[in-house]
Amino acid sequence: xxxxxxxxxxxxxxxxxxxxxxxxxxxKKKTVETxxxxxxxxxxxxxxxxINFSLVRIGDQDFFQLVTEDIxxxxxANLIITHEIEKLKELDRIKNxxxxxxxxxxxTPLNSISFASQFILKYFKDKLDEKILNYIKMIESGGIRLxxxxxxxxxxxxxxSRELKMKxxxxxLPSIIKSCIDNLxxxxxxxxxN
Numbered sequence: 001x002x003x004x005x006x007x008x009x010x011x012x013x014x015x016x017x018x019x020x021x022x023x024x025x026x027x028k029k030k031t032v033e034t035x036x037x038x039x040x041x042x043x044x045x046x047x048x049x050x051i052n053f054s055l056v057r058i059g060d061q062d063f064f065q066l067v068t069e070d071i072x073x074x075x076x077a078n079l080i081i082t083h084e085i086e087k088l089k090e091l092d093r094i095k096n097x098x099x100x101x102x103x104x105x106x107x108t109p110l111n112s113i114s115f116a117s118q119f120i121l122k123y124f125k126d127k128l129d130e131k132i133l134n135y136i137k138m139i140e141s142g143g144i145r146l147x148x149x150x151x152x153x154x155x156x157x158x159x160x161s162r163e164l165k166m167k168x169x170x171x172x173l174p175s176i177i178k179s180c181i182d183n184l185x186x187x188x189x190x191x192x193x194n
Contacts, residue, residue, distance in 0.1 A: 023053065026055070026064065027064060030055065030062075032053050032055055034050060034051065035053070036075075037049060037051070047070065048070070048071050048075045049068045049069065049070055050069045050071045051066050051068050052066065053066050096156075099156055100154065103150050103151075103153040103154045104154075110143055110150060113139065117136055117137075121133075121140060138182070138183060141179060141183055145183075
């Protein structure tokens with residue numbers, strides 16, 4: 001307040017730029033620019049402004065007009081948004097890392113369950129009674145489903161890193177439905193919901 005605009009200096013990281021000389025350079029180059037700058041007001045607060053320059057020719061003379069806008073709050077909001085975006089990116093990275101680790105950690109015990117159930121069904125099938133055989137088939141079927149779910153978790157990571165390739169296949173829908181019903185039979189019997 002009380003100063004001519006030419007006395008204002010644009011604060012940059014290295015040194016101040018004289019606003020008058022900046023405007024004169026634009027007149028010489030016949031360019032129009034928008035400039036954002038910061039300064040300290042009389043209360044000692046850092047304020048940010050945007051100056052919109054426009055060139056005007058009157059007769060044979062070139063003039064420039066400038067309109068200033070206080071962008072301090074917008075700048076603060078942008079800094080907050082930028083900070084929050086960085087936090088979200090970090091959370092996303094942590095989530096992907098967790099999914100990948102958890103998936104790999106689950107694979108080992110699932111492979112053991114799957115191998116053991118298949119081994120029993122292959123070599124001891126005829127030595128087991130029907131009830132035990134059905135339970136082992138449920139273990140095998142559950143192991144296969146869990147392996148599929150773990151593979152899906154890994155696919156989530158691949159999707160986000162753009163490494164996933166889609167593979168189409170025909171499926172037997174009645175067989176899938178029957179498998180779901182068979183897997184639920186044990187729970188239905190337990191709850192007496194036949």
